Amino acid sequence: MTEPLLRVEGLHAGYGAVPVLRDVGLSVAARTITAVLGANGAGKTTLLRTLSGLLAPTAGRIVFDGADLRGVRVERLVHRGLAHVPEGRGVVAELTVDENLRLGGLWRRDRADARRALDEVYHLFEPLARRRQHAGHQLSGGERQMLALGRALVARPRLLLLDEPSLGLAPRVTAQIMALLQRLRDDTGLTVLLVEQNVRSALSVADQGVVMSLGRVAAATTATRLRDDEHLRHAYLGF
Amino acid sequence: MERFLFLTLDGLSTGAVYAAFALALVLIWRAARLVNFAQGAMAVATAYVGYAVVAATGSYWLGLAAAVLAGLLLGALVERVLMRFVGHANPLGDVIVALGLVLLIQAVLGMVFGNEYRPAAAPFDTDGLTVGGITAISPYDLWVFAAVAVVVVLLALLFTRTPIGLRMRASAFAPEVSRLLGVDVNRMLTVGWALAAAVGALAGMLVIPTGLGLHPHAMDLVFVIAFTAAVVGGLDSPVGAVIGGLLVGLILSYVTGYLGPDTTPLAVLALLLAVLLVRPGGLFSGVRARQV
Amino acid sequence: MTQSPYATVDARPSPLRRLLPPPPGAAGPRGSTLLRHLVLAVLAGAAVVLLTNQLEPYRNLQVARVCAFLCVTAGFTILVGLNGQLSLGHGALMATGAYTVALVQRGLDGRDLRGQWSVPLSLLLAVAVTALLGLVIGLAAARLRGPYLAGVTLAVATLVPAVTTIFTGVFNGEQGLPFPVATPPAFLGAYFQPERWLAWIALLAALLTMLLMANLVRSRYGRSLRAVRDDEVAARLAGIHVARTQVLAFVVSAGCAGLGGGVYAVLTATVASGKFPLELSLFLLMAIVIGGLGSLAGAVWGALLLVALQDLPALLTEAFTLPGGLAQRLEGNLALAVFGLILIVVMLVAPGGLQDAVRKATARLGRRRPRPSR
Numbered sequence A: 001m002t003e004p005l006l007r008v009e010g011l012h013a014g015y016g017a018v019p020v021l022r023d024v025g026l027s028v029a030a031r032t033i034t035a036v037l038g039a040n041g042a043g044k045t046t047l048l049r050t051l052s053g054l055l056a057p058t059a060g061r062i063v064f065d066g067a068d069l070r071g072v073r074v075e076r077l078v079h080r081g082l083a084h085v086p087e088g089r090g091v092v093a094e095l096t097v098d099e100n101l102r103l104g105g106l107w108r109r110d111r112a113d114a115r116r117a118l119d120e121v122y123h124l125f126e127p128l129a130r131r132r133q134h135a136g137h138q139l140s141g142g143e144r145q146m147l148a149l150g151r152a153l154v155a156r157p158r159l160l161l162l163d164e165p166s167l168g169l170a171p172r173v174t175a176q177i178m179a180l181l182q183r184l185r186d187d188t189g190l191t192v193l194l195v196e197q198n199v200r201s202a203l204s205v206a207d208q209g210v211v212m213s214l215g216r217v218a219a220a221t222t223a224t225r226l227r228d229d230e231h232l233r234h235a236y237l238g239f
Numbered sequence B: 001m002e003r004f005l006f007l008t009l010d011g012l013s014t015g016a017v018y019a020a021f022a023l024a025l026v027l028i029w030r031a032a033r034l035v036n037f038a039q040g041a042m043a044v045a046t047a048y049v050g051y052a053v054v055a056a057t058g059s060y061w062l063g064l065a066a067a068v069l070a071g072l073l074l075g076a077l078v079e080r081v082l083m084r085f086v087g088h089a090n091p092l093g094d095v096i097v098a099l100g101l102v103l104l105i106q107a108v109l110g111m112v113f114g115n116e117y118r119p120a121a122a123p124f125d126t127d128g129l130t131v132g133g134i135t136a137i138s139p140y141d142l143w144v145f146a147a148v149a150v151v152v153v154l155l156a157l158l159f160t161r162t163p164i165g166l167r168m169r170a171s172a173f174a175p176e177v178s179r180l181l182g183v184d185v186n187r188m189l190t191v192g193w194a195l196a197a198a199v200g201a202l203a204g205m206l207v208i209p210t211g212l213g214l215h216p217h218a219m220d221l222v223f224v225i226a227f228t229a230a231v232v233g234g235l236d237s238p239v240g241a242v243i244g245g246l247l248v249g250l251i252l253s254y255v256t257g258y259l260g261p262d263t264t265p266l267a268v269l270a271l272l273l274a275v276l277l278v279r280p281g282g283l284f285s286g287v288r289a290r291q292v
Numbered sequence C: 001m002t003q004s005p006y007a008t009v010d011a012r013p014s015p016l017r018r019l020l021p022p023p024p025g026a027a028g029p030r031g032s033t034l035l036r037h038l039v040l041a042v043l044a045g046a047a048v049v050l051l052t053n054q055l056e057p058y059r060n061l062q063v064a065r066v067c068a069f070l071c072v073t074a075g076f077t078i079l080v081g082l083n084g085q086l087s088l089g090h091g092a093l094m095a096t097g098a099y100t101v102a103l104v105q106r107g108l109d110g111r112d113l114r115g116q117w118s119v120p121l122s123l124l125l126a127v128a129v130t131a132l133l134g135l136v137i138g139l140a141a142a143r144l145r146g147p148y149l150a151g152v153t154l155a156v157a158t159l160v161p162a163v164t165t166i167f168t169g170v171f172n173g174e175q176g177l178p179f180p181v182a183t184p185p186a187f188l189g190a191y192f193q194p195e196r197w198l199a200w201i202a203l204l205a206a207l208l209t210m211l212l213m214a215n216l217v218r219s220r221y222g223r224s225l226r227a228v229r230d231d232e233v234a235a236r237l238a239g240i241h242v243a244r245t246q247v248l249a250f251v252v253s254a255g256c257a258g259l260g261g262g263v264y265a266v267l268t269a270t271v272a273s274g275k276f277p278l279e280l281s282l283f284l285l286m287a288i289v290i291g292g293l294g295s296l297a298g299a300v301w302g303a304l305l306l307v308a309l310q311d312l313p314a315l316l317t318e319a320f321t322l323p324g325g326l327a328q329r330l331e332g333n334l335a336l337a338v339f340g341l342i343l344i345v346v347m348l349v350a351p352g353g354l355q356d357a358v359r360k361a362t363a364r365l366g367r368r369r370p371r372p373s374r
């Protein structure tokens, strides 16, 4: 078996003195979608924030593409191919759509390719192209999700961390986003770590599922098994 | 009528300086959510540098460049060495540290240059030109307008047209998201302070020859007035700062022109209180003036 | 150091340190608080009175100035430290008290109404007038936060020279108002040192202030002050009237500043706008921060610091013979630079100030020695 793109071992993290993540371990193979599932407060967001360095782990290792991420500053991670779309999307409300998108590619040396990536995103998300000069706060929920996702894609990441993209979106829009993730995986080889409450949607596109409960990994297996294992579903996913 | 015209032009000219100074305050407010109470003292310090260079080289323009450069450095230094380390445990911390810096800067200036007033020459004639029997604007006033206008335009271009301007705005509005997108938010903060202090240095160089003279406390009242201008415009709005500066300059010009120069502090306080109690967000808080 | 100019340092902090607000939950039996503070005040007062009998006139004036500043810093530290409202205009409030005293004294003198009661009367009026002004500012302040309040009060601080010049008929502009010196009463004897008398007046004012503030800190109202500082919303939910608490804090601290300014005027027998520049307000803030924000013992340190700031420059130029120009430049500025730097450092690394440092140091000493059980 080849080395996974992301490997997490014995990760502990929390806020101040309050521990949240306890001994979390998981591995994500390249070109796959991994769904991170679990109840509210299970620690999913905390896991993503720790992975992207916004929270310092108290113990454990995060190995991305063969290199330990400890001590790498948050703003450098994007250089290594890691993009994080935070919970609530993080669209900068005061900036225009175009500025938000350009922001995603500012760090890149290859200006020509950054511009190309920007055009691709506009091509991918037609509604954004029509609203280039609109401010972030003028967009609908679905458009904001497109903007956040598109902004991450401008960086041409290898690993995309997505925190609850379906939150507050109509089922149809959610389905479109899931289909898009699947297409990105198949066409461009993108690897996705997808945090979702919307278990059915997530498992419909995921290859792998990780179930979190009270800050620990309760189960990690293939998406198909998670879908079919009634016991697991009842215990952790509530359906 | 002639007096009114004179006071209007004079008010606009000093108002332009207040506008620049208020703009410096707004730059830091937007970047760091704090009012830099040391702005006045920092501007005086850079003006001393500027006039030392003027004295050494005989060139006002070299002195001006030196002052602005000193402002850039001082601003960056203050942010890297002091403000970055102010804890958020005490919400008054940044104001108190800034005031400590005021005392320190003024004392050091006093030690190095002495506490007496030093004359500061203007590069242009400060007497009004007489056109058709009416004393109007002076060449120095024109220079002030031009300098402030250039700064305002350059800042607007910087923030709206350049990558670093986009980075600075993004890190001010959404620091965490900006970091995730690869923006070095800490560095943007340093750049913001440097820029603000440079603008403050320019404002200091512009205002000191107009009767203030060079003195460690030369900008004390100017700071309060510029703060008022920034509040009038809304601390968040660069456009508001410019309009607020001109407005405050005009009002103070009329008040002091008709009621005497001693009334300035009273008028400033009245204006400040009126705005804060009636429209705390500034006169332009309804307008979306955040684009610059 | 045979005779330190700061001899009072050794005499006072130890009992006063106990006036600090106790940690929550550590409050002693409630009824005895007033009594205990009273005893401490009397003891401290007696110690200083004994001290003043030993001191030469100049030293007694120094003691008096410390006491005058203590009135101000005690009220000020409660406003800033306990209630979280920053004022940069307390110098102007001191000026208000000082001018009130001067005007009252001159008024009485003009009508040939003189007597020992005139000083307390004028000080009382100084407190009343300044508290009233504090009410006005406080009403505005209760609606303002953080930098806005700081900016408005800073604007207040710039008013003194303007107002005294505009109403020059009343305040006599920059020249100011001299008035008759407060002389010792006859029963103390013809040769009683006048400066000692002044020191006693100032001491009485300071002790009264400290007593009142110490009880205020321990009272229910003191807890409201802290609650409002820590979290306005939570305080409101707990049934505290936030705005009223903030206004009252301003009134109290303004009254204290008025008293201190008034006492200061009595000491110098004159007031002039030049004595109350913008920096005075900054110095006051510096004093309470370095002393230790929110602590009455810290206010004592602060008062000592303010007098040191006034007197160190002269000491420095006496001690070193410097070339004329340099001495002139260093005078005042050097001490100020040092204290400004200390202010920054304290704020960055030791927000508890001097008082906190002293307490930690004594606690460390205490741990080394076996403690007698209480």
Ligand SMILES: Nc1ncnc2c1ncn2[C@@H]1O[C@H](COP(=O)(O)OP(=O)(O)O)[C@@H](O)[C@H]1O
Binding pocket: A015, A018, A020, A038, A039, A040, A041, A042, A043, A044, A045, A046, A047
């Ligand atoms: N900023 C914070 N400070 C303290 N505790 C937090 C913070 N954010 C989240 N938590 C706690 O951490 C736990 C996990 O939260 P989170 O990671 O957001 O869960 P999820 O994303 O799975 O809903 C919860 O118990 C939550 O209360």
Ligand SMILES: [Mg+2]
Binding pocket: A044, A045, A046, A087
């Ligand atoms: Mg979450």
